[in-house]
Amino acid sequence: MNWKRKKWINAMLCTAATLLWLTIYALSYFTASETFYSPLLKLENISEDFRVRYGRQAVVDERLVFIGIDKQIYTEEVWPEEIAESEALQLITAKSYPWSRKIWGLLAERLIENGAELIILDLIFPHESEGDDYFRQVVEQNRDRILLGANLNRRQMHNEEGALDLQIIRPVDSITGDPTAGRTHTGLVNFWEDRDGITRRLNFNFALRGEKIPTFVTQAARMTGSENPWLDSAYSYRFRFVGPPQSVFKIRPIYEIFAPVMWQSNYDSGSFFKGKIVMVGPAANWTQDTHKTPFDSEMFGPELHLNAINAVLQEEFIYQSSLFKNILLIVVTGLLAWVIVIRFEAPLHRSVAFVVLSVVYLASVWMVYDYGSWMLLVVTPLLTFSTAGAACMIYQFVLESLEKAKTRSKFESYISQNVVKLMLDSPDFEAVLEGVRRPCTILFSDIRGFTTITESWDSHELVSQLNEYFTEMVDCVFQNNGTLDKFIGDAVMAVWGNAASKGPKQDAIDSVSSALQMLTALEKLNAKWSKEGRLDLAIGIGIHHGQVIVGDMGSPKKKEFTVIGDAVNLASRIEGTTKKYGLQLCIGETVAELVNDHFILQKVDLIQVKGKIHPVQTFTVIAPADDPPEETTMCGLELYHDGIDAFLRQEFDQAIDKFKQAQQALNHSHLPKLYIERCQILKETPPPKNWDGVYVLTEK
Numbered sequence: 001m002n003w004k005r006k007k008w009i010n011a012m013l014c015t016a017a018t019l020l021w022l023t024i025y026a027l028s029y030f031t032a033s034e035t036f037y038s039p040l041l042k043l044e045n046i047s048e049d050f051r052v053r054y055g056r057q058a059v060v061d062e063r064l065v066f067i068g069i070d071k072q073i074y075t076e077e078v079w080p081e082e083i084a085e086s087e088a089l090q091l092i093t094a095k096s097y098p099w100s101r102k103i104w105g106l107l108a109e110r111l112i113e114n115g116a117e118l119i120i121l122d123l124i125f126p127h128e129s130e131g132d133d134y135f136r137q138v139v140e141q142n143r144d145r146i147l148l149g150a151n152l153n154r155r156q157m158h159n160e161e162g163a164l165d166l167q168i169i170r171p172v173d174s175i176t177g178d179p180t181a182g183r184t185h186t187g188l189v190n191f192w193e194d195r196d197g198i199t200r201r202l203n204f205n206f207a208l209r210g211e212k213i214p215t216f217v218t219q220a221a222r223m224t225g226s227e228n229p230w231l232d233s234a235y236s237y238r239f240r241f242v243g244p245p246q247s248v249f250k251i252r253p254i255y256e257i258f259a260p261v262m263w264q265s266n267y268d269s270g271s272f273f274k275g276k277i278v279m280v281g282p283a284a285n286w287t288q289d290t291h292k293t294p295f296d297s298e299m300f301g302p303e304l305h306l307n308a309i310n311a312v313l314q315e316e317f318i319y320q321s322s323l324f325k326n327i328l329l330i331v332v333t334g335l336l337a338w339v340i341v342i343r344f345e346a347p348l349h350r351s352v353a354f355v356v357l358s359v360v361y362l363a364s365v366w367m368v369y370d371y372g373s374w375m376l377l378v379v380t381p382l383l384t385f386s387t388a389g390a391a392c393m394i395y396q397f398v399l400e401s402l403e404k405a406k407t408r409s410k411f412e413s414y415i416s417q418n419v420v421k422l423m424l425d426s427p428d429f430e431a432v433l434e435g436v437r438r439p440c441t442i443l444f445s446d447i448r449g450f451t452t453i454t455e456s457w458d459s460h461e462l463v464s465q466l467n468e469y470f471t472e473m474v475d476c477v478f479q480n481n482g483t484l485d486k487f488i489g490d491a492v493m494a495v496w497g498n499a500a501s502k503g504p505k506q507d508a509i510d511s512v513s514s515a516l517q518m519l520t521a522l523e524k525l526n527a528k529w530s531k532e533g534r535l536d537l538a539i540g541i542g543i544h545h546g547q548v549i550v551g552d553m554g555s556p557k558k559k560e561f562t563v564i565g566d567a568v569n570l571a572s573r574i575e576g577t578t579k580k581y582g583l584q585l586c587i588g589e590t591v592a593e594l595v596n597d598h599f600i601l602q603k604v605d606l607i608q609v610k611g612k613i614h615p616v617q618t619f620t621v622i623a624p625a626d627d628p629p630e631e632t633t634m635c636g637l638e639l640y641h642d643g644i645d646a647f648l649r650q651e652f653d654q655a656i657d658k659f660k661q662a663q664q665a666l667n668h669s670h671l672p673k674l675y676i677e678r679c680q681i682l683k684e685t686p687p688p689k690n691w692d693g694v695y696v697l698t699e700k
Helices: 003-031 039-054 080-085 087-094 102-113 132-141 179-185 216-223 260-273 301-314 323-343 347-372 379-388 390-411 417-424 429-434 450-456 459-479 504-531 566-580 589-595 631-648 652-665 671-684
Strands: 064-069 118-121 146-158 164-169 186-188 201-203 205-208 211-214 236-239 251-253 277-282 317-320 436-447 483-488 491-496 539-555 558-564 585-588 599-608 616-624
Touching: 003 039, 003 323, 003 379, 039 347, 039 379, 064 301, 080 087, 080 260, 087 102, 102 118, 102 132, 102 260, 102 277, 118 216, 132 146, 146 179, 146 216, 186 211, 186 216, 201 301, 211 216, 216 301, 236 301, 277 301, 323 347, 323 379, 347 379, 379 390, 436 450, 436 459, 436 504, 436 566, 459 483, 459 491, 459 504, 483 558, 491 504, 504 539, 504 585, 504 589, 504 616, 539 566, 539 589, 566 585, 566 599, 566 616, 585 589, 589 599, 589 616, 599 631, 631 652, 631 671, 652 671
Parallel strands: 064 251, 064 277, 118 146, 118 277, 146 186, 539 585
Antiparallel strands: 146 164, 201 236, 205 211, 236 317, 436 491, 436 539, 483 491, 539 558, 585 616, 599 616
């Protein structure tokens, strides 16, 4: 096929791709409604929300303050003496929310007296209630500095013609006084969500029956002296947020305004509020005043208002490109794809060009958003661009599949297949081979007295028994998402977090679960071997967690995917201590911190192993937390730990008494007896005053 023919075929393919996505975009745009929300528009919104979350945030107006109603009653936050001296505290501790409306009068009065520029109450007062008289007096005296909320009720109320009717719920006359005058200091609290239920825009006014009803944003801007021409607009405007929920506008509990100590320490006796615009409203989920935003978590209504007001005061708005500009952008990307296809013949070069230009486009879109405040179309242009270069993408996919197959074959020779699958799903697995630092949990298990066994037992029988033992132990590791690192003679070394990780906490939990299963499996094997006339085996297991180096290590002729580092050495040392303390399982303090809410632990000793400077606290595992031992054992553990505390305080007589009681309850444990012996020695030869209880091990 000659070059000219290829050129025209490529042009036809690019044109077809462009027309395809133009058609899909147009259909999505013109058929979109509340009942139909196209996947393409959904993807566009996701891309836009991503820019909102991680792009430039709005400049914050330092005047904005958020006083939140975060609890229904504040009885535990204030002292009785403070309540007795403050009428407001008496009202908010007398009963659960809603409180007497006199509180809002007292709050507004106090803030205004201390120089607050504007008080915005994101609350609805639809009916008369206790305290209205006092609240009305404060409102009437400060009409230009208090803004009240009104609600546009969108419930379906059909009028005589059958059309949807809307109702405005304004503050009750017992608060505003003259209804007509009251409207000058009220604003609608409503936000209109997009089709996916997410709030991205603000309205300055809502048009209702020929009347423009101002919103909170409009009234707040006007009352602070803003002359923005958009304040008279009836359209919705996309605005720039200051950040994720509760990241910028700190929630200041309402009780602090009336508690003398808090008022002085947190607000400099009120001078903090001079010139401030104070938003007061719900700041807890029980109030059900939350809104979905482009961020991952929902935002409280008052905080959403603060973001919108801040956008008006700082003129932080986002401009959306028109339909014509979006269509033009799609056509341009289709033409650009055709230019790349005819310019680069080699599939690899073509793929690189598509990737580079896609990245350049994304970077440009990001820059335009951050510095030009324009929200450009992303998904549809990129789909047009990538569809036109599909052949190159297929080549890249085949190449990557072959490389993955090769790597999978290599790894399956020494780690479990489920871990290989997880590892290859990670984009940075090649970097792992070259060496990376990662937090890992390392397990060592060792057969007790194995050297003696090898000298006295038939070699054929021993190999057969060891293979059976290793099979069960390795299965326990694999069942708990671990990696078998290596066999070291009769020892097993397993790792969690090297190739694939569920997070340090879950890795540690899996490692301890694996150790407990290994001990259970060995009990069953010993029962079976006893019937067959074979030797019983006893093992010790040590587990530690820490930073290690993970990588493919060795010579060109023989390599191992393994871990090295101080945490590995310490795990081996901890395993070695199990024999001294008469234990089957011992874990380091870093593991204990991660698993203490999933397992019942018993302190063993604060030890300094050979070759280490810093001591490490060791523990043993009694049982899973959801399957605790009998009450006698739990009481014994409590007595034992009381003994440890007394031991460290150098109260050795008291410690001996506790350990003796614990020894009776924990008849399976060697530890109380060990500590009794230590206490008796230390009584005869008292340690120095700065003694920290560290036991130095002189052997590995």
